[in-house]
Amino acid sequence: MSNSDLFSYLSAFVTIVLAVAITDMIQSTHRLIRARNRVKWDLAHLIFAAMVAATIVSEFFSLWDTFDVTTITFLQLIWILTIPTLFALLAYSVLPDDVPAEGLDLRQFYLRERKLWVGIYAAATLFDIVRSFILVSHNRAWVVEYLGYVALLLSPILIALWLMWLGKSRRWDVAAVVILASIAIYGMAAWTISAKPNT
Numbered sequence: 327m328s329n330s331d332l333f334s335y336l337s338a339f340v341t342i343v344l345a346v347a348i349t350d351m352i353q354s355t356h357r358l359i360r361a362r363n364r365v366k367w368d369l370a371h372l373i374f375a376a377m378v379a380a381t382i383v384s385e386f387f388s389l390w391d392t393f394d395v396t397t398i399t400f401l402q403l404i405w406i407l408t409i410p411t412l413f414a415l416l417a418y419s420v421l422p423d424d425v426p427a428e429g430l431d432l433r434q435f436y437l438r439e440r441k442l443w444v445g446i447y448a449a450a451t452l453f454d455i456v457r458s459f460i461l462v463s464h465n466r467a468w469v470v471e472y473l474g475y476v477a478l479l480l481s482p483i484l485i486a487l488w489l490m491w492l493g494k495s496r497r498w499d500v501a502a503v504v505i506l507a508s509i510a511i512y513g514m515a516a517w518t519i520s521a522k523p524n525t
Contacts, residue, residue: 336398337389340410347414348382351375354421361425368432370499374443374490375420377507382417384514385410388457409457412450416443437493444491447506451483479509 355375358365398406419442422435455476462468482505489502 336403340389340407341386343407343410343414344382344385347417348379351379351417351421354423357425358421361430364425364429366429366431366433368436370496370503371432371436373500373503373507377503377510378413378416378420380510380514381413384517385413387517409450409453412446412453416446416450419443436499440490440493444487448487479513483509
């Protein structure tokens with residue numbers, strides 16, 4: 327099996343997991359829009375849901391580095407599947423599956439589910455840090471640069487998750503998700519995928 331065949335074989339499964347997750351979010355969004363007259367919207371919830379959608383898309387970008395391998399064990403595959411699966415779980419849970427006839431208050435939905443989201447997001451972030459460290463661990467200069475990057479972003483992430491967990495007011499909730507979304511945008515904005523020129 328060639329490297330490109332191995333990449334296609336491995337990435338296809340993860341792509342399916344991510345595609346189903348983003349499809350679920352699109353369907354849930356469609357239901358909310360269709361029932362918009364019975365929905366009480368919430369800014370913090372919408373920002374967080376949008377960030378989760380962007381994070382799912384960002385996982386597609388990571389496939390290029392994650393599956394740039396010549397061989398892989400079963401346990402390595404399970405490890406690689408962990409992060410996309412956690413983000414998929416977040417995508418499935420971040421929007422309601424239906425809108426009851428009596429209506430839906432997204433603020434109450436956010437308050438009820440936020441601690442679950444914080445737990446999943448924190449676990450996914452921790453695993454993502456470890457995954458990225460493994461990818462750069464062969465280069466000492468990259469390790470130093472990456473650890474500095476993590477040190478810069480980890481504190482605001484922890485503060486945002488703490489604010490989100492407490493959820494003492496709408497302002498706290500909005501501040502928490504805006505911090506998380508800003509960090510996500512900062513981390514993703516410069517990402518690119520480049521094809522190697524034909525030789």
